[in-house]
Amino acid sequence: MFDYLRDLRKSAKQQQQEALHAYLDDALAPKARRRFEQALARDAALRARLEEARQVQYALRQLPRRPAPRNFTLDPAAYGRPQAAPLVQAYPALRVATAFTAFLFVIVLAANLFLSGGLGAGQTAVLSDAPQAPAAVAVMETEAEPIAEIAVLTEETPVEAPEEEIAQTEALAVEAAPEEAPTAAEAPALEAAAELVVTETDASAADAAAPTTRGVEPEATPAFYPAPLPEPSLFNWIHSGPLVLGILLALLAALTLAARRQS
Amino acid sequence: MDEAAIIKQAQRGNVAAYNRLVIHYQEIVYNVAYRIMSEPQAAEDAAQEAFISAYQALRRFRGGSFKSWLLRIVTNACYDELRRRKRRPQSSLDDLTDDNESFAFLRSPNEGPEAYQERRELVRALEHCLEALPEDQRVTAVLCDVEGFSYQEIAEITRVSLGTVKSRMSRARAKLQDCLQGFRELLPAAYRLGNETRP
Numbered sequence: 001m002f003d004y005l006r007d008l009r010k011s012a013k014q015q016q017q018e019a020l021h022a023y024l025d026d027a028l029a030p031k032a033r034r035r036f037e038q039a040l041a042r043d044a045a046l047r048a049r050l051e052e053a054r055q056v057q058y059a060l061r062q063l064p065r066r067p068a069p070r071n072f073t074l075d076p077a078a079y080g081r082p083q084a085a086p087l088v089q090a091y092p093a094l095r096v097a098t099a100f101t102a103f104l105f106v107i108v109l110a111a112n113l114f115l116s117g118g119l120g121a122g123q124t125a126v127l128s129d130a131p132q133a134p135a136a137v138a139v140m141e142t143e144a145e146p147i148a149e150i151a152v153l154t155e156e157t158p159v160e161a162p163e164e165e166i167a168q169t170e171a172l173a174v175e176a177a178p179e180e181a182p183t184a185a186e187a188p189a190l191e192a193a194a195e196l197v198v199t200e201t202d203a204s205a206a207d208a209a210a211p212t213t214r215g216v217e218p219e220a221t222p223a224f225y226p227a228p229l230p231e232p233s234l235f236n237w238i239h240s241g242p243l244v245l246g247i248l249l250a251l252l253a254a255l256t257l258a259a260r261r262q263s
Numbered sequence: 264m265d266e267a268a269i270i271k272q273a274q275r276g277n278v279a280a281y282n283r284l285v286i287h288y289q290e291i292v293y294n295v296a297y298r299i300m301s302e303p304q305a306a307e308d309a310a311q312e313a314f315i316s317a318y319q320a321l322r323r324f325r326g327g328s329f330k331s332w333l334l335r336i337v338t339n340a341c342y343d344e345l346r347r348r349k350r351r352p353q354s355s356l357d358d359l360t361d362d363n364e365s366f367a368f369l370r371s372p373n374e375g376p377e378a379y380q381e382r383r384e385l386v387r388a389l390e391h392c393l394e395a396l397p398e399d400q401r402v403t404a405v406l407c408d409v410e411g412f413s414y415q416e417i418a419e420i421t422r423v424s425l426g427t428v429k430s431r432m433s434r435a436r437a438k439l440q441d442c443l444q445g446f447r448e449l450l451p452a453a454y455r456l457g458n459e460t461r462p
Binding site for chain 2: 014017018020021022025027052053056057059060061062063064065066067068069070071072073074075076079
């Protein structure tokens, strides 16, 4: 294939010159040979050039063969068993593996570039949402019981609270929630804090506690929640694939070159 | 000679079997080395090095033409030596050897001194023109025109594509043709006539 591409760059004169020598050495394909013979029949100058080339070839073939000046045989005492070469035995397999990995590398790299261009924003959203979802669940779990208790208190003491007290309660609740919500193991502590809030305010404050806990809910996304690892997916693999394949390709190429050098 | 069987014996460490291969191929190996290196002593060294390397690498031989494999080793040895010389140029003792001694092998008992002299001049002219070629073209021309290998075999020996062999051969012959114009009177009669009749 490379020969074909290289031939495209050659001038007609160069191509004819090469065909002339290949014809002389009987190395032309049948079709090219017929074409060259037709050109030869038409062109007297081409015939003359062919004759000159034939004479050069003839002269070179007259070069005498020199006798070997001595025997090049090896001394059996000095040379033992020929060395084994495991790498060379694996050369064909290594070559195929390198070619396949290179192909895969190109495909994955192209897919990676395509997907990161087309779906980059979506991927970012998914990745940023991933740690938040479980955190929100944890907050809901830890706060479920205090809310229930507060609701009970509200039913028992339907007294109105002053607005400053409501605000104060809200602030306490907001501060307490993110501090004590981190893990399910700390849920009892959060429960106690919520009870404390309720007991510190008077009965009418319970009315305000409900909106407080509702208000905490969207904000309760602490950054220090241990983010679970994202599920391995095709998308993630494609994202890290070029790096892995690149390393593998470099390794295989080095081994193949070493095997080739040995052979 | 059952070459395949001898190669197997040699691969198992039988140096005597390998030496049979050496004796069989030493002349062609030496001649290829000589045509590439253009010096008897350098050719001798390259041939010896090639036979040692071939023995050490014999277990890596995976079948095919043993001759091509051996010639690949010797051409590589010659390339290495030529590259080394380019880095560290040195004058050769071969330049000082007696010309008559160097061409003594040409002498034939049935040949008169004049014919011998003419033949020697022609050989010198051809060797001079071969030496003037770039290395890759010289190797291709030697393997094709001097040793008579096909393009396919040359491609295997030199590890290049068939197209590269064609291209190198075409360029080599064109340069040889130009170079030999200076020695026209030494060339065969047909060659001289061909050139003289050209416009």
